[in-house]
Amino acid sequence: MSRLWRLVLGGLVAAVPLAAWSDVTADRLARGKYLMDSVVACGNCHVQRGPQGEPLFERGLSGGFKFDAPPFTSYAANITPDAETGIGRWTEAQLVKAIREGVRPDGSLIGWPMPIEYYRHLSDDDVAALVAYLRAQPAVANAVPKSVYRIPLPASYGPPVGKVKAPPAKDLRRYGEYLANIAHCMECHTPRDDKGELIESRLGAGGQPFKGPWGVSVSRNLTPDAAGLKSWSDAQIAQAIRTGVRPDGQALKPPMGFGFYSKISDADMKALIAYLRSLKPQKP
Ligand code: HEC
Ligand code: HEC
Incomplete structure (x- = not known):
C-alpha cells in the first residue's frame, strides 16, 4: 500500500469515531429537547x-x-x-x-x-x-x-441511583408507566394524608388541591372508574392532556403543564393512555 493510501485510510478510521460521536451528541440533544419540551417539562x-x-x-x-x-x-x-x-x-x-x-x-x-x-x-x-x-x-x-x-427536608431521597434502563417502548403499559413517572403525573393525581404523604393505595384517585393565581384547582381521578376516565375515548384523554379541554368543553386550570404536554408524541401518548387504563379503578 502506498504511503498516501495509508494516510487516507488512517484519516477515515479517525473520522469514523468522530462522526459517530457527533451523531450521538446530536441524538442526545434532540432527545433532551423533546423530553424538556413535552413530557418531562422541567x-x-x-x-x-x-x-x-x-x-x-x-x-x-x-x-x-x-x-x-x-x-x-x-x-x-x-x-x-x-x-x-x-x-x-x-x-x-x-x-x-x-x-x-x-x-x-x-x-x-x-x-x-x-x-x-x-x-x-x-x-x-x-x-x-x-x-x-x-x-x-x-x-x-x-x-x-x-x-x-420550615420543616426539615428528609436526610435523602433514597440510596444512590445505580444504572437505570427504560422499559422497551413496545411494552405500552410499562413504557407508559415510565413516562408517567418522569412526568410525575401521579404525584399530583394521588391524594395526600394529613402528613402530606401520598396515599399509594389511592394511586390516581385525584383530589389534591393546588392554589395559585388561578384560584384553586383540584386534581382529578385518572383511573378507569365511572368517576374517572372510564367512559372517555383515547382521543378525549389525549385532548385533555394536550390542550386542557375536557370532553364537556370545560377548560382545565393550571398547574398541569398543558403547553408542554401539547408536544407529547402520538406514540408516547398511546403508552401513557395504556398505563392510565391499567390503573386500579378508584371510587371518589
Ligand atoms: C414542581 C416544580 C419543579 C420541577 C418540575 C422541577 N424542578 Fe428543579 N427545582 C425546583 C425548585 C423549587 C428548586 C429549588 C429547591 C431548593 O431551593 O432547595 C429546584 C432546584 C433544581 C436544581 C438545583 C439547582 C441549584 O442551583 O441548587 C436543579 C439542578 C434542578 N432543579 C433541575 C431540574 C430539572 C433538570 C428538572 C426536570 C427534569 C426539574 N428541575 C424539575 C422545582 C422544580
Ligand atoms: C402539577 C400537578 C399536575 C401534574 C404534574 C399533572 N396533572 Fe393532570 N391535572 C392536574 C389538575 C389540578 C387537574 C384538574 C384541573 C382543573 O380541574 O381545572 C388535572 C387534570 C387532568 C386531566 C383531566 C381529567 C378530568 O376529569 O377532567 C387529565 C386527563 C390529566 N390531568 C392527566 C394527567 C397526566 C396523564 C399527567 C402526566 C403526563 C398529568 N395529568 C400531570 C394536575 C396535574
Whole structure:
C-alpha cells in the first residue's frame, strides 16, 4: 500500500469515531429537547415568570418562580449554564446526581416541590439527554432568592441511583408507566394524608388541591372508574392532556403543564393512555 493510501485510510478510521460521536451528541440533544419540551417539562417550574405568572420563555430556564406552601417558601433555581447564578460550574455527573438524587455538588439536598422521587426513574440515557440539553442552553444571569424550609427536608431521597434502563417502548403499559413517572403525573393525581404523604393505595384517585393565581384547582381521578376516565375515548384523554379541554368543553386550570404536554408524541401518548387504563379503578 502506498504511503498516501495509508494516510487516507488512517484519516477515515479517525473520522469514523468522530462522526459517530457527533451523531450521538446530536441524538442526545434532540432527545433532551423533546423530553424538556413535552413530557418531562422541567420548564413548567423552571421557566422565569413575569409579574402575572406568565412564562417568559425568552429568559429560558433561569428560574425564580415562587412556591408558597405552609411548610416552605421555595424558588425554582436558575438551571441555565450561567457560572454565577446558574449551573455553569456543575459537571455532567453532578447534574445527573442533582436531578435523580436531589443532591447538589456541595452535598446539600434540593428541596420541595421538585419531584426528585419521580426523577429517580429517569433512565441513564434520558437523564444524559436532559443534561446535554441543559448545558447547550444560553447562560442567563438571574439570582434567585434562597428557599426557606420550615420543616426539615428528609436526610435523602433514597440510596444512590445505580444504572437505570427504560422499559422497551413496545411494552405500552410499562413504557407508559415510565413516562408517567418522569412526568410525575401521579404525584399530583394521588391524594395526600394529613402528613402530606401520598396515599399509594389511592394511586390516581385525584383530589389534591393546588392554589395559585388561578384560584384553586383540584386534581382529578385518572383511573378507569365511572368517576374517572372510564367512559372517555383515547382521543378525549389525549385532548385533555394536550390542550386542557375536557370532553364537556370545560377548560382545565393550571398547574398541569398543558403547553408542554401539547408536544407529547402520538406514540408516547398511546403508552401513557395504556398505563392510565391499567390503573386500579378508584371510587371518589
Ligand atoms: C414542581 C416544580 C419543579 C420541577 C418540575 C422541577 N424542578 Fe428543579 N427545582 C425546583 C425548585 C423549587 C428548586 C429549588 C429547591 C431548593 O431551593 O432547595 C429546584 C432546584 C433544581 C436544581 C438545583 C439547582 C441549584 O442551583 O441548587 C436543579 C439542578 C434542578 N432543579 C433541575 C431540574 C430539572 C433538570 C428538572 C426536570 C427534569 C426539574 N428541575 C424539575 C422545582 C422544580
Ligand atoms: C402539577 C400537578 C399536575 C401534574 C404534574 C399533572 N396533572 Fe393532570 N391535572 C392536574 C389538575 C389540578 C387537574 C384538574 C384541573 C382543573 O380541574 O381545572 C388535572 C387534570 C387532568 C386531566 C383531566 C381529567 C378530568 O376529569 O377532567 C387529565 C386527563 C390529566 N390531568 C392527566 C394527567 C397526566 C396523564 C399527567 C402526566 C403526563 C398529568 N395529568 C400531570 C394536575 C396535574
